Amino acid sequence: MDASAVAFSFLAVMVIGGALGVVVTRNVAHAALFLLLSLASVGGVFILLVAEFLALVQILIYGGAITIVLLFALMLTRAEEFTNVRDNPQWAVAAVAALSIFGVLGGVILNNKLDTQELAGPSLEELGTELFTNWVIPFEIASLVLLVALIGAIILARAADGDDGQPSDAQDPSSLTDTDGTPGGRS
């Protein structure tokens, strides 16, 4: 058992463990932290797969940006107790379904072992050249997608006129213009 196998086993345990923590914990904040653990471990797997740049991107974007955004989302929507979220009633069926999926995928994987080459990865320079020559148009489009998504997010999340940004007390969804707080929305 060489070092990479040991490292992979360790990282795999971390990834799976973190992911399980995400889906079973009753504390939403813990769920986000477990996600961070799992995604950082995925970054480690990327290093083992000779993709150092991606590992870095993984840590930066998932570990830095996305997890933070998700934590914000959790905190801004604290509708119920923070530490005791309940799963929905079909969680047992969901477990069976997920195991079935894993069975199907695992069966396919183990029955179709592919002939592999020597493990290798591109240099960062090669990746950059490839990205900005052959893939330049998709790359630019991806940047546009990001821009549009951010504008859309701003428009969606912005408080409408007469909306004070707080959930209305009434459960009636039609009470969008309910102004028991400050009249005139913030924008």
Next chain:
Amino acid sequence: MELYHVELLSAALFAIGIYGVLARRNSVLILISIELMLNAVNINAVAYSAFLDPGRLVGQVITIFVITVAAAEVGLAMAIILRLYRTMSTANADEADSMKW
């Protein structure tokens, strides 16, 4: 470390993500589970690139795009969840069911 080890890891992560999507009520947790599934795909793409692709490039490029789209998706989804919370006073996906029969 063989290719199928990595593939199995990816499958396990994907299945866990599916469980999370199916079993969770809080929409933020559903979103987190979707992130897990996206990462399972990323692992697969990078592994195929490292083990199978002669140029070793396409999988990594695809992964970059997946990460980009995931970032956009999280931003939008969070905006939607905030809107939902303001309108319905809940972030639980199964309570926003006013359009059913």
Next chain:
Amino acid sequence: MMEWAWLIPAMPAIAFFFLATAGRCLPNWSAIAATGTMAVAFIVFWFVLADWFSMSALPEVKAFGFSFDWIKAGGSTFTWGMVIDPISLVMVGLVTAAALGIQIYTWSYMSHEPRFTWFFAVHSLFAAAMLALVLADNLLLLYIAWELVGICSYLLIGFFYDRRPAAEAAKKAFITTRIGDVGLLIGILLLFAKTGTFELSAIFTMVENGGISETVITAAAVLLFLGAIGKSAQFPLHVWLPDAMEGPTPVSALVHSATMVVAGVYLVARMFPFYEHSESAALMVTLIGAFTAVGAAAIALVVTDIKRILAYSTLTDLGFMLFALGAGGLTAGMFHLLIHGFSKAILFLGAGSISHGSGQTDIRQMGGLWRKMPITAVIFGIGALSLGGVPPFGGFFSKDEVITAVFDGRGWGFMAIALLIGFMKALYMGRVFFAVFLGKLKPENEHAHESSMVMLAPMLVFALLALFGGFLALSYTDGYQGFGYFVFEGTHQHPFHLNKGIAIGSIALAVSGFILAWMAYVQGSLKTEPIIKRFSGVHRVLINKYYVDEVYQWVIDKVVLVFGRFIAFFDRAFINDIGINGTGSIVTTTGRFMRYVQSGKLYTYAMGMIVGFLGLALAWWVS
């Protein structure tokens, strides 16, 4: 002026649209608008007629026409056009003159009627539809106008729709004529299927060339005649016409003289080449015409309501016209149509004047009215003598033409029937005139008064036409050599010729008819009661109109309604409950169960996706 002929039907149509939309706001203008447009149409008719005589000096010209494309569908082009030939000119002249006169008469007659405007609107549309009918150069346009005439007759007969008999009569007229219309429509479609065109001239060319088989010609001729039976109230569809008396008198006058009932006669005259080429169809026209004429004349001798007597006399004369047409006498049929139109307009307007002035409609309640309404008496007498066939009134000439044509076409036997009809016409015309105007004035009629000049003036004009119209048959100049040179079939132009034997016989019969009537109703030397007693069975049958209405009622009650009830049950049970509601309830029930799938919860939908994926994987693995 020929190309302006479209103005003739267009003018009253404009009046209708004007009155139907704006008439409510301008009630005082309704009579002026309707009559004014009709007068314009009448004037245009004279210009067209003058043009005809100046242009038809060329020997080869038989008709003028113009048309423009209306619909192009597939390989067929439908046109919308007019044909101007002697037949349509006779009809246009009669319709415009009668409609104009009757509308002027209506000013006074209907002046107390609150729906005065609507009356004029529909009256105008009625005239417009009839004018379009007689000017149409293709069967499609003819059929449209034909149905418009039908709906207008419905509206006018049922003008007093708040009175139940009027509403029933309107329904009866519409539905009865509709039965004949179905035959007409099938005939038109049959011709279209066989010739690919609706245009009359093209169809006639094919008939002449033998482009259509004999069987089709006969079938089409019989089917078209079915339409004529309905509209012209021939047996067995004659039942609507006497009931149509429920409408206002000007309507009856228009219906009986110029529009509606003569449409059927016009149709047979217009489609005359068909009857020339199909002996059996022509024989059918003759027989039905003769049968209706004799049967209706017999009823006219016994009924006592003045308007009903006139209605049955109309049936007689329509049968008489068809009798002539079926015997090959196009000239005679059209001439009698024209003279009858004028004479019958007088009689109906006179009957309206009598009931307007005296309040009576039963001739047994009248008598001696000439002292109270002398002008009406004179005019009515002219009409009665004309239709009775006494020379020199118009009706004598036309009746003589018909009898001669029947003799030429069908021989002695049918001529005897025609003479008998002539005698009966004289008898009932004498009866109605003498019973109403001569004899002793009844005390309850002391208040009777002469009608206003507005009503009398049109009657006077018609009286002159009925008086001198007969001389149209004679030759005057090279341009007009008599009616027989104007309206003729094929190359069969002929001058007016008196068959001396027939003429003497018919004059003798007509005069004896009037004398008999005078003896019975004025002098009293001939008692009617013993005759009625002697032939009480016959009398009862006649009074009850041969029980035709009762037979129809029985058929409707016992056959049509029973069958209809079965159809209604089938519709309710199978079409409605099983077919329509069944489909609906299947969908509803399915939906009631399926809606639980729509939980509105995100995770059930996601679960559906996963289960679907697993199912696909399973299917893939199994295969």
